[in-house]
Amino acid sequence: MKLNLQNLLYVILERNQPMFLKGYEITDTRLGLIGIGHIGYLVGTRLKAGFNMDVLAYDPFISKEKCNDMGFQYERDLNTLIQTCDIISISVPLNDSTKNMISKKELSLMSTSTILINTSRGGIVNEEDLYEALQNHQILGAGFDAFIEEPLPAHHKLFTCPNFVGTPHNGANTYEALTRMGKGAVGEIIRFEKGVPTLTNIGFNNLP
Ligand SMILES: NC(=O)C1=CN([C@@H]2O[C@H](COP(=O)(O)OP(=O)(O)OC[C@H]3O[C@@H](n4cnc5c(N)ncnc54)[C@H](O)[C@@H]3O)[C@@H](O)[C@H]2O)C=CC1
Numbered sequence: 184m185k186l187n188l189q190n191l192l193y194v195i196l197e198r199n200q201p202m203f204l205k206g207y208e209i210t211d212t213r214l215g216l217i218g219i220g221h222i223g224y225l226v227g228t229r230l231k232a233g234f235n236m237d238v239l240a241y242d243p244f245i246s247k248e249k250c251n252d253m254g255f256q257y258e259r260d261l262n263t264l265i266q267t268c269d270i271i272s273i274s275v276p277l278n279d280s281t282k283n284m285i286s287k288k289e290l291s292l293m294s295t296s297t298i299l300i301n302t303s304r305g306g307i308v309n310e311e312d313l314y315e316a317l318q319n320h321q322i323l324g325a326g327f328d329a330f331i332e333e334p335l336p337a338h339h340k341l342f343t344c345p346n347f348v349g350t351p352h353n354g355a356n357t358y359e360a361l362t363r364m365g366k367g368a369v370g371e372i373i374r375f376e377k378g379v380p381t382l383t384n385i386g387f388n389n390l391p
């Protein structure tokens with residue numbers, strides 16, 4: 184290697200990385216969205232604009248065309264998304280098709296640099312399997328806002344993992360969000376009363 188200032192810096196960083204570097208930047212990395220409804224769409228749009236992330240999306244209920252219109256690459260295979268993305272963010276409802284959607288097998292497909300985010304509902308990710316994956320450093324880390332047991336117990340065992348951060352279902356806990364939710368609910372009742380199709384039925388993004 185040629186000896187110049189840049190190469191010298193690389194050598195110093197390489198040798199001392201574990202001692203003083205605290206993390207990795209997300210700029211130019213790849214985001215995998217599971218679910219691209221209201222929240223998934225906004226998360227993807229913001230991370231793409233703000234951090235130039237390459238965004239892949241898995242949502243079997245949204246067409247490839249619509250997904251591409253949102254600015255995301257359509258991925259029909261969940262395992263491919265899991266294997267190729269640096270950050271995986273889950274924004275789906277909890278139901279029979281999503282319960283334990285991310286378990287031992289899916290976690291084993293992730294890499295040691297994957298970060299898993301679940302702000303949806305507890306139970307979509309199997310918490311026991313996640314605990315093992317974090318303990319074994321099978322993935323880099325996880326951040327959750329929703330848990331199987333809520334209110335979130337202070338001594339939840341995931342908090343014993345230094346590579347885990349969690350918040351107690353706080354995602355929608357703002358004055359503004361609550362106001363929007365209230366207005367949305369009232370709007371739906373008015374639509375129903377007037378015999379106009381409700382937004383829940385036609386999809387918020389498909390307004391006539
Ligand atoms: N942490 C918090 O405070 C909050 C959590 N949530 C949770 O986040 C979830 C997502 O919220 P929104 O985006 O508003 O809902 P949404 O209904 O607009 O979007 C959900 C998306 O998930 C997709 N989906 C359903 N089943 C799927 C599957 N098996 N695989 C992949 N995609 C699937 C749907 O096609 C839809 O596009 C909610 O269901 C709720 O549980 C919502 C608001 C606040």
Ligand SMILES: O=C(O)C(=O)[C@H](O)COP(=O)(O)O
Pocket residue numbers: 352355
């Ligand atoms: O707790 C909340 O608030 C939420 O997670 C969202 O507003 C959505 O709630 P659900 O309508 O899915 O119960």
